[in-house]
Amino acid sequence: MKSLRTLKIVSILYLLIPSILFLLTWVHLWISIPCVLFISFYTWKTVFQQGIQAPINTLTLQNIVLSIFLSIVLNFVLGIGEFRPQTYDFQANNFKYYDLITNDLPVYYAKQQTYLCYYTGYYLPSALLAKVFGLATCRYISFIWSVLGLSLVFTWITTFTPKNAFSILLVVVVFSNTWIAVKLLMNVEFFQEYLQPYYFQLNQFKLITQSFVKNYAWATQHTLPACLGACMIIEEFRKKQSESDLKYLLLMLLSTMFWSPLTTIGLFPFVAISFLINFKNVFSATKRKDLGLMFLLTISFIPLILYFISTEGVHANNTEFIWQTGVSWWLFFYLLYAFSNFIGWGILLRLYENTPKLLWIIAVFFPCLIAIYRIGIYNDFNIRVSFPSFFMLSILVGISVIERLNWKSVSGGIILFVLFFNSLSNINQLEKGIFPAKILTTIEKPFIFKATNMLEFQRVAYGDESAVLEYSLKKDSVFERYFLKK
Numbered sequence: 001m002k003s004l005r006t007l008k009i010v011s012i013l014y015l016l017i018p019s020i021l022f023l024l025t026w027v028h029l030w031i032s033i034p035c036v037l038f039i040s041f042y043t044w045k046t047v048f049q050q051g052i053q054a055p056i057n058t059l060t061l062q063n064i065v066l067s068i069f070l071s072i073v074l075n076f077v078l079g080i081g082e083f084r085p086q087t088y089d090f091q092a093n094n095f096k097y098y099d100l101i102t103n104d105l106p107v108y109y110a111k112q113q114t115y116l117c118y119y120t121g122y123y124l125p126s127a128l129l130a131k132v133f134g135l136a137t138c139r140y141i142s143f144i145w146s147v148l149g150l151s152l153v154f155t156w157i158t159t160f161t162p163k164n165a166f167s168i169l170l171v172v173v174v175f176s177n178t179w180i181a182v183k184l185l186m187n188v189e190f191f192q193e194y195l196q197p198y199y200f201q202l203n204q205f206k207l208i209t210q211s212f213v214k215n216y217a218w219a220t221q222h223t224l225p226a227c228l229g230a231c232m233i234i235e236e237f238r239k240k241q242s243e244s245d246l247k248y249l250l251l252m253l254l255s256t257m258f259w260s261p262l263t264t265i266g267l268f269p270f271v272a273i274s275f276l277i278n279f280k281n282v283f284s285a286t287k288r289k290d291l292g293l294m295f296l297l298t299i300s301f302i303p304l305i306l307y308f309i310s311t312e313g314v315h316a317n318n319t320e321f322i323w324q325t326g327v328s329w330w331l332f333f334y335l336l337y338a339f340s341n342f343i344g345w346g347i348l349l350r351l352y353e354n355t356p357k358l359l360w361i362i363a364v365f366f367p368c369l370i371a372i373y374r375i376g377i378y379n380d381f382n383i384r385v386s387f388p389s390f391f392m393l394s395i396l397v398g399i400s401v402i403e404r405l406n407w408k409s410v411s412g413g414i415i416l417f418v419l420f421f422n423s424l425s426n427i428n429q430l431e432k433g434i435f436p437a438k439i440l441t442t443i444e445k446p447f448i449f450k451a452t453n454m455l456e457f458q459r460v461a462y463g464d465e466s467a468v469l470e471y472s473l474k475k476d477s478v479f480e481r482y483f484l485k486k
Contacts, residue, residue, distance in 0.1 A: 003064075004058070007155060011152050011156070011232065012047060012252060012255065014152060018120075019254075022120075023035050023036050025485070026105065026303075026307070027484070028485050034300075035301075038296055039301075045293065046248055046251060059158070059159055062165075063158035063162060064151075066154075066169070068147070070154055070169060071147045074150060074213075075143060075146050078430075078433055079439075081143030082443070085433065086439060087217045088218075090441070091446070091457065092454065094442060095454040095457050096118070096120060097138055097443040098135075098446045098454075100124060101127045101131055101135055101138060102135070111453075114312075115484065116454070116473065117307065117312070117471060120258075121221065121260070122220060122259055126142040126145050135443065136444055138443045139442070139444075150227075152228060156228070156232075157172060160235075160395065161399050161402060168395070171401060171419070173426070174213070174423035175394035175397065175426075176211045176423050176424075176425055177209045177210060177214075178199075178209065182198060194327065198210075202325040203326055204320075205322055205325045205379065207337045208378070209341045210383060214425075222260040225255075225259035226267070229388060230267070230388045230389075232248075233270045233388075237358065237359040246274060246275060249271045253267055253268065258304055260384060263384060263388060265385045266389060267388050269362050270359070270362055273362060303483050307473075310473055310474045310477035310479040311469075311470065313376075313469050319373070319374060321374075322334055322372045322374070337371060338367075338368040341367070342390070345396075346361070346363075346364035346393075349364075349393075360393070364393070367385070367389045370386060377464065377466065377467060458471060
């Protein structure tokens with residue numbers, strides 16, 4: 001039981017560390033130190049002094065070892081630490097590490113006359129250590145940091161069905177998106193204009209939901225907080241909602257923000273529902289002190305909130321509703337996307353009564369709602385905000401399949417076939433990482449396209465000034481004027 005409590009403590013500290021580091025390195029100390037002190041006090045009060053309820057199931061040493069081993073293998077084959085080929089996005093990621101290590105903090109780009117404005121929560125701990133131990137060590141530090149995070153995720157998952165730990169982890173790792181539906185439609189000439197491998201493209205509007213493996217390989221910084229947050233939320237929903245630890249949930253939610261504000265948005269509905277269900281309890285006489293603490297915690301994260309809303313990245317050129325795409329068949333593609341990625345799995349979960357109803361309803365329909373609006377060149381808003389829900393569904397489907405499915409029945413055979421066939425794209429992704437191949441760039445030498453920093457790379461790689469704006473702090477913003485350390 002003690003180890004389960006330790007899992008919750010280590011998980012929240014893992015998420016929280018980057019925010020603390022940001023406040024101390026980016027914000028005026030007269031502002032950041034009081035914020036850090038209160039966040040530390042709140043964490044101690046919530047996690048250490050008051051204690052937190054242990055998860056429902058048990059945790060075994062065997063499952064911990066399994067989780068660590070699988071985490072090492074996946075990080076290795078997916079390119080973390082530069083041991084194997086990395087996805088295209090790591091050309092940008094390696095520049096992020098390089099700029100954080102080789103520049104004073106906060107990072108200022110003299111040529112572009114702007115400060116870096118980006119969620120660097122995943123990169124900052126490794127980069128700060130590499131400032132001390134040398135640029136060459138960052139690849140190893142980032143590997144260890146990533147292994148720790150993914151080990152926590154996998155360990156959480158094993159607590160949901162401890163007797164079938166390997167099976168549930170296998171289902172979650174290979175669980176895939178809608179690529180089968182896209183693959184079948186690509187053979188029809190009429191649809192080819194609107195389809196790309198693995199996703200739908202309605203002119204500039206992309207509808208993408210990435211699987212866990214592809215999300216981790218392409219955007220580790222978004223995936224780790226999304227997965228940890230999803231696991232913590234599943235645990236809370238498996239308890240009676242009246243017993244939800246709201247102080248812990250709020251701390252978790254705010255701690256994910258510097259990792260990925262889009263992940264925070266994706267987790268928000270689940271936390272908000274927990275607060276609404278406990279509305280009367282929150283404002284009761286016995287809980288008013290907790291309410292005050294939660295209010296002050298939110299105030300302590302205001303520098304981070306102001307930092308993100310001070311970005312130049314959101315503008316009219318990269319935002320639109322799906323019905324503004326000019327594609328007459330937009331409703332068909334939207335419904336196909338929603339059903340194949342989310343609603344179809346919701347129907348399966350409805351057949352198995354062991355899944356908390358409110359949890360899967362939110363996980364199914366919230367991503368469908370946010371899919372109607374695009375933000376970003378590649379619609380990162382849809383990809384990242386929907387992923388926490390998608391990851392929850394992969395866990396819930398895995399639990400249902402392992403604990404309730406009759407494998408010998410016709411329906412059971414069909415479900416297993418769909419799961420296996422749909423997993424082939426992920427298996428192919430993992431297979432590519434088994435064998436060594438040339439790495440395009442490294443953290444030590446990220447230079448490509450004659451770019452010398454992150455902003456130059458963005459401009460050349462995307463051929464669009466808006467790609468540079470997504471990493472730039474708005475000049476004379478509230479954050480720059482009153483909070484930024486110069």
